[in-house]
Amino acid sequence: MDAATRIAVIGVGNEYRHDDGVGWAVVARLAERAEREPLPHGTVLRVCDGEPARLISLWEGAELAVVVDAAHAHPASPGRVHRLELAGDRLAPPGGATSSHGLGLGEAVELARALDRLPRRLVVYAVERADDSLGSGLSAPVAAVVAPLAERITEDVALLRRPR
Incomplete structure (x- = not known):
């Protein structure tokens, strides 16, 4: 990641596996919106297949990293959105939701922690x-x-930019 990048929004998944492409769709929606209303300076939009090393390289050094991914849950409620924030030592999905990839975000977080490459938030x-x-x-x-989530992420990014 470029040193000027302070915010990374990363869509994880595979756009050729139906709903697993939701992260990519949200990033595409944010890119469309950014053409009309630019995102704050230092914000990057990226997509990733979820491989931990690639994911870590996209969020490394960021003040804020926002990751959007499809999840598998039991019982399922398709379209339900879970917001998880790294707090302390764990990123634990509520209600049994897990990543739709072989290695989940939890593993990427643990690897990034071990390598001291976690984003600040x-x-x-x-x-x-x-x-x-x-x-x-x-x-x-x-x-x-997709559209409401893109708006919610835009609000997350805007909150980071407000003076404290």
Whole structure:
């Protein structure tokens, strides 16, 4: 990550596995919005397949890293959004939600901690998925949260920029 980057918004997933592409869709929505209303200086929008080393390289040195990923939960409520913030030593998903990838964000956080490469603040939005089969396009309940979640992330970024 560039030294001038203070905020990293990272969409995790695979846009060719239906709802697993929700992170990419939110980042795309933020990029569209940024054309009309620029994000604060030093904000970068990126997508990642979730591989821990790549993820860590995208958030390393950031004051705030916001990660959006699809989640698997039991029982599932597709489109429900969980907001998780790194607090103390743990990033634990509530209600049994887990990443839809083989290695989850928890493992990336633990590796980053061991390597002293955590961002100053880490916020994760985990969106419960309905469909992770092969193909493109989000299910209706997951697609419905893309715009509101992009707005919520814009508010998170704006809060960081307000004087204290």
